[in-house]
Every structure is written in C-alpha cells, then in structure tokens.
Amino acid sequence: MKRAFDITFSSLALVLLAPLLLFTAFLIKLDSKGPVLFKQSRVGVNNEDFTIFKFRTMRIDTENKNLLTLGDNDKRITKQGFFLRKYKIDELPQLINILLGDMSFVGPRPELRHYVNYYSESDQDILSVKPGLTGLASLKYRNEPEVLKLAENPELFYIQTIMPDKLKINKEYIQNRSFFMDLKILSQTFIKIVFD
Template sequence: MVIKRVFDIVFSFLSLVLFTPLLLLLALLIRLDSKGPVIFKQSRVGKMNKDFNIFKFRTMIVNSEDKNLLTLGNNDKRITKLGYFLRKYKLDELPQLINVLIGDMSFVGPRPELRHYVNLYSQSDLEVLAVKPGVTGLASIKYRHEAELLKSAENPEKFYIHSIMPDKLKLNKEYIKKRSLLFDIKLLLQTFTKIIVE
C-alpha cells in the first residue's frame, strides 16, 4: 500500500521534528535517572519473517532482559523510577518513529514479536508477518495492560504462550483483513484516547 507508506514517512518525519525537544529532554532524564544507554535496542521479527532492531527509550536496568523476556507488572523491580512514568504514558515508544521512518515498521500493524515466540507460530500464524509490524494495533490496544495480566498469572510464560499470544494472533489476522488507511487512523485515535484517559 503506497499511500500507507507515504503516510508513515510524512508523519513519522513531522513527529520527529515536532517532538525533538521532548525527545532530548527524555534522553537527558534517562541519563540522569540510571546507568546505561538512553536507547534500548532489541531484535524483533518483522515483515517477511526478517529480524530488525526495534528502538525504545530504556525503562529498565541494564541487561534486565537476560533475567526474563516478559515484563511482570508496572512494579517489576527491573523498571527504573523514570521508566514507570515512560511506560505509563507510552513515551518509551517514541523512538520507534525512527523505525517507521526507515521502513522497519508502520504506525499501525501487528506488534513485532520476539523470535523466541515467533518460533512457536503455526504455519497459518505466519501470515501476520506478511505486513509490516506496527507501533500500535488491535492487539496493542486490547493488551495495553499486558504486564499486569502477566503479573497475576501463576506461570507468566505459559499464560502468555497459551492464552495471550493466540488471542493477539487472532486480532492481528483480523487487522490484516480490515486494514486500510481509514482503519489505521481510527486505531491511532483509539490508541491516543486510551493513553490519555487511562
């Protein structure tokens, strides 16, 4: 969809320009808040089953992903003081505007998954990799409090694999069937509303 790519390029570029002061301020606060890099890079699976590095503002202590791939609640001890605030208002996701601009991601689409979990997909599940992953989407909106759900699970990893992931895949397949520029704009507006209201 050429029009979708044009939309992504134009609005990611304009957003990066508009948010430059905020991005610089957050980078400074992260540097002052805890030791480690400002940007957190993690390998995710994108379109056509190809790996790429997703960019986020770091919200956890360094090397925290070595201890657990899943975030268990907003009070996960690995989350920094500033990180809690960034996660609550999704400000940690702002560097993904770069991913959108360079073409690894789109504003809206299936949320990019870790290779560890993609390896568990069935053949039919792989169809979600036919489109670019998104910063937000149907599954992202429904599971915006995923960390809290995992925290209450007896076995978070098992709960994610057998309950959350299948439902996410179902929603991602639904998005692919419905996708259009107007539907994308609708989902973007829903995302902003959820962030502001909640």
C-alpha cells in the same frame, strides 16, 4: 499511500517531538547508568529480523532475565521507566523504525523471535505486513504487564492464552485493514494514552 503517510508523519513527529525526546533522554541519564536507547532484535515483515528502538526503561543487563515485563512488581524497571511505560513515551524512538521502513504506524506489534518460533503455519500470515507502533491487539492488551503479573506462570500464560488471542486479532486486522481503519486505530490509541 500508507508508506507515504508513514514517512510524512514520522518525520514530522520526530521534528515536533524533538524537545520531548531530548528531555526524556536527559531524564534517563539522570535516573540510571546505561545508554538512552534500548535496542532489541524483533521479527518484522517477511519473517526478517530488524532492530527496534525504545527508550531504556530497565536497569542495564537485566532485560535478559525475563523476556516479559510483569507490571509494577518488576524490579528491573527504573524510577523514570514506570512513567515512560505508562504513557508509552518509551515507544517514541520507534518513529525512527517507521521512517526507516522497518515498521508502520499501525500493524501487529513486532514479536521476539523466541515467541514467533511458536507460530503455526497459518500464523505466519502475521508476518506478511509490516509490524506497527500500535494495533488492535495493542489496544486490547494495553495493560498486558499487569495481567501477566497475576499469572502463576506468566511465560506459559502468555504463550497459551495471550499470544493466540493477539494472533487472532491481528489476522482479523490483516483481512480487513484499510487506511481509514488505521486512522481509527491511531485515534483510539491516542485517546487511551491520554485519558486512561
């Protein structure tokens, strides 16, 4: 049922949002040099890597300088990038990932291999389900870059504080997940994006 939902609504969303996607691509090309899409390797279900798609929000050749984004102070982000990130428009190309079967609408957010390498054996349970466009941990840490920019050592703070909490939330999701729970998470995500 979940896969049928993902295929149906990712296809529908790509068609309905086509004007927005094209307009966003146009703005990105006007704003800075480089490709429209940002592609990055992430860890998916069964601990297998896949390529995630996003609209590019950073200047080219700067994403490798720091794996974490540090809020409004991050000089790598383009002018349009701040807006795209705030309203999660940069995440819309992941509808392609959902259609391809790499991701689902709801699930743990796909992590970089660098951080998955810190997972304990029990944390590997997170990789038993497809990663999601949104999830409970995503809702809690919607403003994660703003939190990280206040940390003395953002990388260490993420690994020691934020990531363990995300793992705990994601494990609870996996244990209690249902189709209706996914619908609730999707509606909460929409409300937060529009009204926060």
